[in-house]
Amino acid sequence: MYDHRKLGRELGLFDTDPLIGAGLPYWLPDGAIVRHSLEEYIRSAERRAGYRHVYSPVLGKRELYEISGHWAHYDEDMYPPMDIGGEQVVLRPSLCPHHAVMYRARSHSYRELPLRMAELGAMYRSELSGVLGGLTRVRCIQLNDAHIFCTLDQVADEAAGALALIADAYRAMGIEGARYRLSLPGAGGKYVAAPEMWQRASKILAEVLDGAGVAYEAVEGEAAFYGPKIDVQVRDHAGRESTLSTVQVDFHQPEQFDLHYVGADGGKHRPVMVHRSIIGSVERAVAHVIELHGGAFPAWLAPVQVAVLPISSAEDAAAAQLCDRLLDMGLRAQVLDADGGSLGARVRESRLVPYQFILGPAESANGEVSVRLRDGRRLAAQPVGNAVAHVRELVEGYDTRLWID
Template identity: 40%
Template sequence: MDENSNLYKIRHSMAHVLAQAVQEVYPKVKLGFGPPIETGFFYDFDFSEEEFSEDKLKEIEKRMRKIIGRKQEFLYSETDLDGAVAKLEELGEGDYKIENVRNLHSRGVEKFSFYENGKFTDLCEGPHVPDTGALPAKAFKLDRVAGAYWLGSEKNKQLTRIYALCYETPEELQEFLERRRIAEQFDHKKLGKELDIYHIDDMVGKGLPLWLPNGTAIRDEIEKYANEMEFRYGYKRVSTPHIAKEELYLTSGHLPHYADSMFPPMEVKEHDNDECTEKFYLKAMNCPHHHLIFKSRPHSYRDLPLRYAEYGTCYRYEKSGELSGLLRVRCMTMNDAHIYMSLDQFESEFRRTMEMYKEFYDTFKLTQYSFRLSVRDDSEKFVGDPALWAKAEALLAKVMDEMEIPYYIGEGEAAFYGPKIDIQFKNLMGREETVSTIQVDFQSGDKFDLKFVDAEGDDQVPVIMHRAPLSTHERFISFLLEYYGGAFPTWCAPVQVCMLPVQESCLEYTNALADELTGDFFRVEVDNSNNTFNKKIRTNTKRKIPMLLIIGEKEVAEGTLTVRRYGSRDQITIPREEFIQSFKAEVKERKMLREPMGSII
């Protein structure tokens, strides 16, 4: 969000008004922080000296509107460390704000700013609106309450976070609320349960999904499609273990720079009488394993580019509070590949990869996405030669410009070893999520001593491109569940056709067709339950099966089928063979005959 935009200033100012109103209701409350966010703002509070009740939210909202009506001016002041500490102690904010001030000072910050409106003063950089009278009294709503650890660390105290929605006009707020209502209806966690896609069991662990038959069918079809696509684009399939020795991840840099996101090591004795142990880690990334596959054989420039692809399962220790259905998990299967090439091959390979991505997106009818060039910032998490970083960033920008692909810069969003292109998709709420990436890596070739022999017989280090057009099964399917509203296209639907015999006498005809389609590896069911015919229609429509085939005595006599597609009340009766041909073509060509929910909203 642009910090100079009017909406940012409104949301930032409203966060102060929220804190001011809470202090009026709970005089002993301690304040954390309250930044603007994509849909409004939040503020963190410590109510340890007073018992907080969500029943008070309406009263807090009412007080906020009164504060807005007072047209209090936002007044700026600035001081040094000692002045800031003294001011915060005077305000009674000695725990959290002073800790933050001292942390900032240790990182070189010398001046600290405050904003005052009415009797309320807060440590803040701004910006704000001129006075509270400029705030939209009817375009905000206190939304929900959650727990949040101070500074985001589970080692710290848990505070109470009050979230609020805020827009410039009441109409925009109502539009958001309606969009959210629809999004909640198609939330992937809700649909995942209703459609038997996946299950997370405490006995297995948080963030470790169990894929049910329906979900596995979707996974298998997407992987099959990816395998076909990668075969056409010249990739070679590889497979790697789920664990590796500590040495591998020390060499790759994952342990020094990524250890907090990896599971703890397992200590293994190689021999019973051996006092020494080896440390093994669950695989957090496929790339180090692929580098060793490249290194296992000598290579000439004639072999390049060399493209290794794998649907590899990886494990990451995401914090418990960050886990969310399939979107954030601890076990994930990545649509991963690594391309090893000479520097002069980079531009053509990058173009080719972008073309592959577009072909994938067109098949899934994905349209609402944008491109972010993720580069490094001045933080210490990024490794390697700054000159190589600059070269890699310039190469990505050059090709994107030449292909006339619009993009924006994401500072600090790069991988620790190199810049990347992140493809950002909007979910039903309009929020951006990274679904696909392309990363350029000038570092790993040297770390792993990777070589190829050039045309002059000299050793050269390959440039490496990491790419994952379909992200992980988990993240991608969570996105598709919401984007399709659970109604997958026929080619990757868990059940492609459900046949509904109207009476017992139609079963032989129905079963013969089911056997024929199942024999050709299509996913078919016959509903011969004791339910009434209308209930069979309702039940299987709720399962969002793409096609229901109604088979009565007339269809049996005439050799026809009555077809009812999901999302349509219309039914058509066509010859049996005509249906089989059109159905097979629809699946083979991966057609999508219905617009996804996400493209309509």
């Protein structure tokens, strides 16, 4: 594995500046493409799975977090409140209180459930300077978050569905060897005091893991303050383990916010809140794929997907037309023309680009292109349309394979 902090800067993906502050990285153009591609992947996957996307403010009144329990159980990780217009407002440490009040703003029938509310939203954690590093520990986090409001008998299926989305996302990102952990409460006042609630939620998640057929370890002291969770653990370049994805069952916040739905009997019933994050924070997800792939990202994530290389200046015009065609097809492409040096030098310059389309006199005359893959394979000349369609199919299918013969 590579160190994403070093490689990310070398590749021009992200950087930091003392004037902006520690733990607040900024994204450079190529890094922004990787981030955007990952965000679009998860939005698309969530839409297909029945989620509806929302936006919510990054600020909330202190009272919001007092009701949710964050102020009592999570205040050490929160920034101090700001006095604005006679009210105290806080940078949010989590999105769930906002989603709870958004649910509460409308009446709901059991026919609407499960109601799946998703957001790619910013949240803020007051991390100590000594633990900050690269993209893995930051103070402003872009979280792929969602909250499912459902009946008790729907909880297991919703949690299992989230695990399936996580597995799909990991396949697309090329992540293998993830470890599953059932995170349970430990001793002390960090957790909401409700033994029956904890027992019921922990039992559901254990059954979901057993049903998924994945090996897992139960660990005390790693739960959220309001409920147990499934944590999907990955390792970085130094062997350090961290949580990338989570699925949580929450009976606490629906009670705190007095959430209801109208049941088939016409009475009011309390929903259960399932929290889930498929790729976790975008920052940590990008850090992991940088280290995992060494910058040679799967084609759908690559900042440049196709490099067009004319052999000589005589093919420059044809190369520019081919590049435009690729861009029109929704692919990220650029021309490395003959003024950039020898063909070999330009091939080396684009070594991390998944596909190199090479145009010589014969290819240009015949409407063909020679394809060189990032792994060194060279394919026979083929019609331009075939090559473009094949690359587009692989990219749109989030395939980690470079080519399918």
